[in-house]
Amino acid sequence: MKILDSHLHLWDPGVLRYDWLRDLPALNRPFLPAQLAEIAQSPDAAIVVQADCAAQQALQEVEWINQLAKTSAIKLAGIVAWAPLETGNAVLPYLRHLHELPRVVGIRRSLQNEPLELFYNTDYRDGLLAAAREGFVLDMCVRASQLTALHDLLTWLYQHAPDARVVLDHMGKPAIAENQWQTWQNALTALAAFPQLACKISGLPTEADWQNWQPEQLLPWIQQAITAFGPQRCLFGGDWPVVELAGSYACWKTCVTDAIAHLSCEEINAVMGENARRIYLTQLEGGNK
Template identity: 40%
Template sequence: MTIDAHHHVWDLTVREQPWITGSALAPLRRNFALAELAPQAAAQGVTATVVVQTVSGEQETVELLALAAGDGPVAAVVGWTDLTRPDVSDRLAALREMPGGQHLRGIRHQAQDEPDPRWLCRTDVRRGLRAVAEAGLVYELLVTPTQLPAAVETVENLPGCRFVLDHLGKPAVAAGVREPWASDLARLAALPNVDCKLSGLVTEADWAHWTVGDLRPYAEHALEVFAPERVLFGSDWPVCTLAADYGQVVRAADELTGGLSATEHAAVFGGNAGRVYLLNL
């Protein structure tokens, strides 16, 4: 069982992706459908996937749930709702009532885009995170290295919530910078209620000239501090296509985990995602 724990889809004729700006991201300004991903994933032995939100709007989540209810590899959805709403519990319940609502397994917000580096520490946000936990869902942390301290504080103060850190906290791979990211990641990993995705590294590296060696110090640090039992592979398709195709991402992750035992490797590439997202595959 191989699970891709992080990918996206979007249709620009349905809605804009406002984060796709500038010439560097221009290759992403087209439609990316599950029908394009599925054969690439299957060719790499991927048997199930987790699709993740990209915009701050519930309607996209409704559509992703319907996608999970149909044919194809999508087994779980990480969606979006406004954590700061007083009725966030009701909104989560409403999403669960939508077609495919049983596939809702997590919530995410683009905290990386919030100007306040301590957005996760706000009282209204924390209230929303507790509602996510009460609904039996995980919350995905999409943060930059400067926001990792707030993530550590939040995870520590909400021990009843389950968290997943996306993209290893987006370390500055291209610049070769490790601190304070490495120390903050270790602080986060010391908390038992958070897992980490081995994803998104190729687009934090030099898109045109990255090597597995460039990624290795960051991946190995994450595997050391979280241990293989709390690391999940994710492709971050189609964002990864800025730097690598789907097969290259899978092969890079396989090489980065080459020193693991067979049991540990299986956990990173499937077992851990099955546990985190409550998948019965």
């Protein structure tokens, strides 16, 4: 089974500036394809997601990843880039420039640290709609406390762009350490009613107790996402190297494969790679990029 990881990051603080890494010394160093290739159970290919470098360096980040891709032992199949969606329709030239760059398949302007007002901001919504109409996959990174606002946002988006391809990062970042199951389950089930929305099975170890989580604690959360979205709309993501804060890539991957072991071989292949290929890479593989 070929693994296409739908969500990992690469960075080098000596090349680009990542202010958020200053508070995480364990991650405040280069994480490059060479290190990724050396970890246990490393993927065959990956979608590289922007890592919130300084906004003015976001295009450099794309160019840097494309340079790394030329020599990477692991195929860097696609890039989810940052874009200033809050600038409204003024973001169009930026988006069209991204279209000219190799491997760019999606856009992520993370909302997890933003006030709820941004979900309802007219300029932000116009920018999100512009990205959808330009054909980019939209990665939505939000916290569980923001899922209701995300539902409102996607209700609006799908009214204006019914075919928009949207992916929820990290299962909506449930508060596993606080065991806030019910509100998350209700919100996730409501989101799953959007047929064009997919869900990344990723990022859970760092939402649990970093040092003490056990795989059996995460299984119900993973299985709830699979139940809500179905195997054809769930994508495995390793969230490397962030996952290293709370264990290892191999431990998380094993946790996911154990959680979906009851599925058919076709469904397991879908979660572990084929869904990511279909959602992110169809245009690239079809020669439309």
